[in-house]
Amino acid sequence: MPLPFLAADRAFETADDIALPFDDRDHWRRPYRPGPWRVGTAALLLLLASYVLFAAVIIALTGSVSEGGVVFGAALAVIAVSLRLLRVGVWVSARGVRHVGFFRTRTVRWEQVVAVRTVQQPVRWLGLPRTVQGQALTVVRRDRAAEDTSPLLTTHNADFLGRTEAFDRAADSVEAWGAEYQRG
Structure with a gap:
């Protein structure tokens, strides 16, 4: 089974001279792999969801179907949370840069950057809420040049905690996408 999120990192590792090694640049893609904290948390949530689904089946078979349906709905909610957690991050395309958060998504077109x-x-x-000193990848927009914006990536988020080389590669690739489309 192909895992497209693994191909993103390999493409940037093997193509040092090519900033944008993808053929279809209009497709939104994450230019880095999800980090171990994010993947581990999602895996634990999916494990919890499997137990809750099993409990929903047992409740539906031995008790009332409506109670089993409620537990089944709770399992679906846990699955939805884990899938949304895996989707969180920075996505780039020829149209712009997209910062996907857990509750909201912000897209900035390259013309505004x-x-x-x-x-x-x-x-x-x-x-x-705890802050530490680290690096952050930020986007300065034309309409908010003086305003401080929230960072896209940081060295201490769930994707890059303890992986400074991965942060540097991801920041370089997002900067390369920005440089390519700010010229054009």
Whole structure:
């Protein structure tokens, strides 16, 4: 079974001289692999959902079907949460850069982007209120050039905690997409 999210990292590892190694640039893609914290949390949630689904079947067979349906709905909610957690991140295409959060998604067209750069600043640790010193990839927009925007990627989020080389590769690839489409 092909795993397209694994091909993204390999494409940037083997094609150092080609900034954008993809044929279909209009397709939204994540230019990095999801991190171990994100994948591990989603896997644990899916494991929990399997137990809840099993419980829903047992409840439906031994008790009332309506109670089993409620538990089945709870399992579907846990599955939806884990799938949304895997979707969170930065996605790029020829149209722009998209920051997918858990509850909302923001898309910025390349025409609105002044710069995509990596800065040293306090960043949130795994999305929690605690901040630590780290690097962040930010987008400076034309309409909000003076305003400070939230970072796209940080060295301490669920994708890059403890993986500074992966952060550097991901930041470089998003910057390359930005440089390519800001010129055009």
